[in-house]
Amino acid sequence: MDIAGYMVEVGEQARAAAAVVARSTTAMRNQALLATAEAIDAARGELAMANTKDLDAGRENGLEPAMLDRLELTPARIDTMIEGLRQVAALPDPIGEITDMTYRPSGIQVGKMRVPLGVIGIIYESRPNVTVEAASLCLKSGNATILRGGSEAIHSNQAVAACIARGLAAAGLPEAAVQVVKTTDRAAVGELITMPRYVDVIVPRGGKGLIERISRDARVPVIKHLDGICHVYIDSHADPEKALAIAVNAKTHRYGTCNTMETLLVDQEIAEDILPLLAEAFVAKGVELRGCEATRAILPDVIAATEEDWGEEYLAPILAVRVVDGLDGAITHINRYSSQHTDSIVTENYTRARRFITEVDSSSVMVNASTRFADGFEYGLGAEIGISTDKIHARGPVGLEGLTSQKYVVFGDGHIRN
16 A cells, blocks of 8 residues: 555545534534444444454454453443443534624724634554544544554454444535544554644554654644653641542552552651551552652551652552652652642642642642542543643643634724724
8 A cells, every 4th residue: 555645645535524524513513423323333243343353363463461451342332432422412512612702992803713623633552442532522523533543453443433434424424524544554653643734633642652752753733641640649637538548549440541640649747647558458459569768667568669660650550659748748749750640639728739739730630539530521521532731722631622722703894903
């Protein structure tokens, strides 16, 4: 296959489709989403067969169990895909919304109107459900999208793409509004991220290596996060029961997610009292603890933490633990080692909570809540396209609004500038 020529063709079709989707009605886009949900429900057998091919190939190629788990399309995950489409269809449509309308001294009215970004390229690994999540959010927000999934999910993604095409056709929208790249050749990624004529923004979803490569080589703006080095800080004014529940949930609810706690910080004033309780709970869950000297003085069996541990995203049942000198020590540690993803404080002190959320520079900052809530669905955004730790345009979970931009609109009645 001529990869460059193929990707140009995909880009041209996406650009043409983007213009159609941008002027489509909310009802048309919602109809496409609901029809896609029906198509997926009707194609459960096809999806299962395609997914089995990918799983069999993955096992033959030595794919790790965690990757196989993410690749698998269980009946429950298909149910979730269907429910996600219906939820996105039910969300308010941001496109065309005009805000901040004001009269100027000249007599003109000036406001801002929310508009689609255009063509969004999404590069992701393993999980076929991302194909549906990404397509639904891009379509609802008036964008066309080019999806490049991992080679390990090629059959599953193409089966999902066929369902999306049926949904688009049912609503009278061009099938090119959602295109899943048909080749597994990595050269397609290189083409996709260097086509500013056809692609307006790239969203990489995957491991750090993938995202670093995209960020380095792209000639198209990128919405990204590299790491999920998330912290929970237990303040001396924390409720012990809340602290225990939040810390355990933040680490053990799921190990392989970007909003999982990787470092636990404990105020030195309460360390002797609460660390043994925390250690008992984590050990019961099979979590390996790596602690600072002060931690090990209280918990001698804990492995000594190294400098590298403070900046490590384990994505595994391993937790770094550090005793800090109060709130100042916690904020200093977080702002040095955090990946600016999600950080939480457990405290009953309102003033300290306010300081924490003001001074910690992350895309999500929490008070008395598990970091696992840093998620588009939990934030009420519907399925998310990803989480951004960038500071320009979108930050935090990226839902519909994060896939749009704003342009100024001006209303006059024959006004001329003097």
